[in-house]
Amino acid sequence: MTDDRTFPSEPSGPFPTPPVTYTDQEGREIEIRRFDADEDLESLVEMYDAFDPADRAQGIPPTREDRIREWLDDITDDDCLNVVAWHDDTVAGHATLVPDGDAYELAIFVLQAYQQARNGTRIIETLLGYGREEDVEKVWLTVERWNNPAINLYRKVGFETSNAESFELEMGLRLRAED
């Protein structure tokens, strides 16, 4: 996956940095924090174990607990950036930036019960704030082209379509101006 990607010329933002606390549209108190490998892993596995397979995207999250653990192990490596949204002791959502050359690939998952309550927007904004704080310059993602709610969310925070020629739409965002 080393295709030449394009990114907007202007940086997006500003974005909040974790921790972020708010009340979602269903009146639930949510806190978004940086992922803590020692404390958070089991709750995150639980969320993905409960995840509706209809909301999978391009094969992730994987099904089966052993595959979920293997995948989480990869994307919570030291060079990755992860935030987790908590409703009390339950994980409501998770978003991640995984390094890919000089850019990062982004993915976000919101548990079904917490969708359509603006949680996706809060989680992705907080992840981008965390990314900027950590000097991430460019972010890209792919999304299935029929997934309009996701595409609208990405557009809202500043992603622009960079490749529309295949099954998946590719989008890019800039967090820091070019040197």
Added chain:
Amino acid sequence: MKLLLGVGGSEDSLTALERTVERVAETGDALTVVVLDNPTTDTPPSEIERQVREALDAAGVDAAVRRLDGDPGSRLVEVAEDEQYDRIVLGGGETSPMGKIKIGSIAEFVLLNSHVSVTLIR
């Protein structure tokens, strides 16, 4: 069954080669391997062809090996339909750093255009 395996040199196409050869060694299906002109890989066709022959020899599988020039997807579909193959076999896509599956451009074209059944190897 008469199989047409397309190999363009990407990592997933080489996995498809390995798995198909293994399978054909067991089933005795009639296999033709075509080396495609894949614009997204740097490996020259001669090197891909060498790897194909090596894999076939190692498994003791007898298969025709051909080169197809021109647009890989449309040429593959054309050969499969004209020469009445039962199935086209291709690599099932690469994964991004995140683990997302991304189907290659040849597979996309073949899936949407082929009247011959298609198998993607994962």
